[in-house]
Amino acid sequence: MLNFKHLHYFWVVGQQGGVTKASESLHVTPQTISGQINQLEAELGRDLFEKAGRGLQLTEFGKLVMSYAEEIFTLGNELEAQVAHADEEQPILLRVGVADAVPKTIASRILMPAMDLNERIRFICKESTQENLLADLALHRLDCVLADGPIPSNLGVRGYNHRLGDSGLSFMAATSLTLASSRPFPQMLHEAPMLLTSDVSQIRAPLMTWFTDQQIVPRILGEFDDRALMKAFGQEGVGVFIVPTSIADEVAEQYDAREIGRITDVTESFYLITSERNPTNPAVVTIIEEARRWLGTTRAG
Known part of the structure; x- marks a missing residue:
């Protein structure tokens, strides 16, 4: 079995x-620490450090071990803190994964009602791809x-x-951006400068199909995984950008932009995915109920 004392000394060196x-x-000698790390390397059968000039740096294997040690001892410190305050009222812990394709304004609007509960809530939010987040959900992390899909x-x-629920899409343009076409929406989008989400987003493929059906060929100037970055470029007048209609008014105010048109032929859907069929966490229940009320649906996928 791994000697956690050796691992702890190794982790403190990294910290x-x-x-x-x-x-x-x-409060020990450097020789003691070096000896503990040497024993850990012997246990693991591989070097954790390598020479770098006059000092040492982690090997690739050492970086891997350090990442596990970081998680182990961080959780241990959290456990000690929880035990020390066990008699105090503890906040409800809500560990939420937000898929990187979900607009952050949408995410905050969906999650915010949990903060209005009478119970104290402590959010831990993680952003990544839907696949990575679902793996963490399966491991109860x-x-x-x-997410923007099931x-x-x-x-x-x-x-x-x-x-x-679902939201239609709004086409936004900075107030400083003048479109060359005088045709009505959506024909004005033909050859217009356009900023789009990358294929990480669930709406990218149906949106391109919609353009084809409308015989519109936009001049795509940028593709973004990060929608906040896309809106920042849009705010500078680089091109037309697309947001869920549910937040079009907020985006218009925040980014000094105007809505030039909206569609319902392509919609963006939002899901809360849980490991329980019937969630018992009151924060999760509130999020689902309030989001359905806001987005106008009572259906479950």
């Missing part, structure tokens, strides 16, 4: 940035995942899709 500072923190059938992840 303090060197053996000397770690020895001061642990997350309570729920906010669980993909090819992932083989067990979970439950709670459909929150």
Whole structure:
């Protein structure tokens, strides 16, 4: 079995940035720490450090071990803190994964009602791809995942899709951007400068199909995984950008933009994915109920 004392010394060296500072923190000699790390390397059968000039740096294997040590001892510190305050009223912990394709304004609007509960809420929000977040959900590292689509059938992840609702799409342009075409919407979009989401987003493919059906060929100047970055470019007048109609007014005010048209032929859907069919966490229940009220649906996917 792995000797956690050796691992702890190794972790402290990483936290303090060197053996000397770690020895001061642990109140032991540098030789003691070096000996503990040598024993850990012997246990693991691989080097954790390599020479770099006059000092040492982590090997690739050492970086891997450090990432696990970081998680182990961070959780241990959190456990100690929880035990020390066990008699105090503890906040409800809500670990939420937000898929990077979900607009952050949408995410904050959906999650915010949980903060209005009488109970104290502590959010831990993680942003990544839907696939990575669903893996964390399966390992019970997350309570729920906010995504722009249900669980993909090819992932083989067990979970439950709670459909929150849908939103049409609004085409936005900075007030400083003048479009060359005088034709009405949507024909004005033909050859117009356009900023689009990348294919990370569930709406990209149906949107391109809609352009084809409308015989519109936009002049695509940028494709973005990060919608906040896309809106920032749009604010500078680089091109027309697209947002869910549900937040068009907020975006117009925040980014000094105007809505030039909206469509309902292509819609963006939002889901809260949980490992429970019927969630019991009051924060999760509130999020689902309030999001459906806001987005105008009572259906579950």
